[in-house]
Amino acid sequence: MQQTRAVELGTGLFVFMGILALFFLATRVTSFDSYSGDEGYELTARFDQIGTLKTRSPVSISGVQIGRVTSIDFDVERLEAVVSIRISSRYNRIPADSDARILTSGILGGQYIGLQPGGADEYFRDGDEIAFTQSAVVLEQLISKYLFERGGDGD
Amino acid sequence: MKNDSARGLNRLALEIGYSLRGFLQTFGAGQIFLLRLIINSPYALARPRLIIKQVYVTGVQSLVVIMLAGLFVGMVLALQGYLTLSKFGAEDTIGMVAALGLTRELGPVVTALLFAGRAGTALSSEIGLMRATDQLSGMEMMAVDPIKRVVVPRFLGGVIAMPLLAVIFSAMGIFGAWLEGVIILGVDEGAFWSQMQAQVELGQDVMSGIIKSIFFGVAASMLAVFEGYNCVPTAEGVGRATTRAVVHTSLSVLVLNFMLTAWLLGGT
Numbered sequence: 308m309q310q311t312r313a314v315e316l317g318t319g320l321f322v323f324m325g326i327l328a329l330f331f332l333a334t335r336v337t338s339f340d341s342y343s344g345d346e347g348y349e350l351t352a353r354f355d356q357i358g359t360l361k362t363r364s365p366v367s368i369s370g371v372q373i374g375r376v377t378s379i380d381f382d383v384e385r386l387e388a389v390v391s392i393r394i395s396s397r398y399n400r401i402p403a404d405s406d407a408r409i410l411t412s413g414i415l416g417g418q419y420i421g422l423q424p425g426g427a428d429e430y431f432r433d434g435d436e437i438a439f440t441q442s443a444v445v446l447e448q449l450i451s452k453y454l455f456e457r458g459g460d461g462d
Numbered sequence: 463m464k465n466d467s468a469r470g471l472n473r474l475a476l477e478i479g480y481s482l483r484g485f486l487q488t489f490g491a492g493q494i495f496l497l498r499l500i501i502n503s504p505y506a507l508a509r510p511r512l513i514i515k516q517v518y519v520t521g522v523q524s525l526v527v528i529m530l531a532g533l534f535v536g537m538v539l540a541l542q543g544y545l546t547l548s549k550f551g552a553e554d555t556i557g558m559v560a561a562l563g564l565t566r567e568l569g570p571v572v573t574a575l576l577f578a579g580r581a582g583t584a585l586s587s588e589i590g591l592m593r594a595t596d597q598l599s600g601m602e603m604m605a606v607d608p609i610k611r612v613v614v615p616r617f618l619g620g621v622i623a624m625p626l627l628a629v630i631f632s633a634m635g636i637f638g639a640w641l642e643g644v645i646i647l648g649v650d651e652g653a654f655w656s657q658m659q660a661q662v663e664l665g666q667d668v669m670s671g672i673i674k675s676i677f678f679g680v681a682a683s684m685l686a687v688f689e690g691y692n693c694v695p696t697a698e699g700v701g702r703a704t705t706r707a708v709v710h711t712s713l714s715v716l717v718l719n720f721m722l723t724a725w726l727l728g729g730t
Binding site for chain 1: 511515517521522626627630632634636655664
């Protein structure tokens with residue numbers, strides 16, 4: 308009987324430790340916190356060029372992350388990329404004339420969407436489209452533009 | 463002379479054919495055995511005490527080994543990461559490197575390999591000895607199905623213990639990486655955790671590790687009890703069954719790991 312109790316105690320402790328470890332992995336190791344589910348509201352934005360933007364890329368305003376890219380699609384009619392982003396409902400007072408730009412974090416970092424607040428009294432609501440957008444800068448285009456302009460100076 | 467080499471070649475082909483047939487036969491027998499274990503699982507689940515005992519034997523008694531191994535694997539990951547990444551001034555990312563490596567790969571795989579050595583050997587030699595000393599036949603005579611009474615609880619105990627052990631291994635590994643990286647090498651603590659949190663995802667990385675370890679748990683426990691149950695009932699046979707269980711488990715875990723990684727993380 309004594310031994311059975313020790314076995315049960317040990318097993319209970321073991322399972323408890325496993326759950327604790329999983330909890331540690333879920334909270335400390337991954338960014339489990341904010342908007343993981345369906346909360347928040349969704350906006351769309353159209354870009355000519357999205358560079359290397361991917362789903363789950365961050366969306367930030369003044370450098371603070373407020374949401375993520377949920378899907379990227381290509382509109383065959385208008386020949387533009389359509390990016391859907393989900394923003395945490397905590398940030399529900401973003402002026403409706405804010406513009407979205409695709410920026411790069413660091414030299415080798417991934418790309419993200421940066422929102423630049425506008426001055427309108429209206430706020431973005433679920434399903435709105437961001438009217439003002441600025442495409443990603445593609446390094447090759449930048450270099451070729453620079454080279455051609457230099458070439459022009461020489462003439 | 464020519465005739466000789468032709469004969470040698472002939473014998474080689476025969477040998478290869480025999481061993482291939484032997485392999486396929488064992489493989490098929492293993493699949494049937496696994497099916498039998500799964501079909502008989504509900505009966506064993508009705509006696510949870512037997513399973514708890516086996517979770518204790520396979521899980522709790524492997525705990526110290528797993529925790530120590532995890533700690534040192536995490537520490538060496540942080541050290542190696544630091545030595546390489548500090549050349550690029552990216553030593554802040556060692557937390558992320560260690561966490562990704564542990565949750566995705568090293569946690570499940572090293573746990574499964576240690577499990578094969580620590581718990582798998584115990585399972586197969588125990589069942590093998592029962593076979594060698596006719597305890598299993600004795601049970602059959604008393605109309606007790608040894609599969610239900612002896613084999614399935616051991617199998618289920620291993621299947622339950624493995625994911626828990628793998629999660630504990632990963633957590634200990636990350637603790638080890640923190641110890642080595644932050645405390646000993648002086649990487650910034652905030653960067654260590656935030657880089658990790660930014661890159662490691664619960665759904666993709668942590669869950670894929672857990673799914674892997676469930677598969678490994680099934681494979682390792684099944685092979686251990688299979689080899690023990692089907693061993694030649696002699697002292698030598700038990701020894702060989704135990705060795706085979708470890709070798710087969712290690713190989714199948716590594717092969718399975720590649721296939722699961724390709725499936726879960728997608729190499730497309």
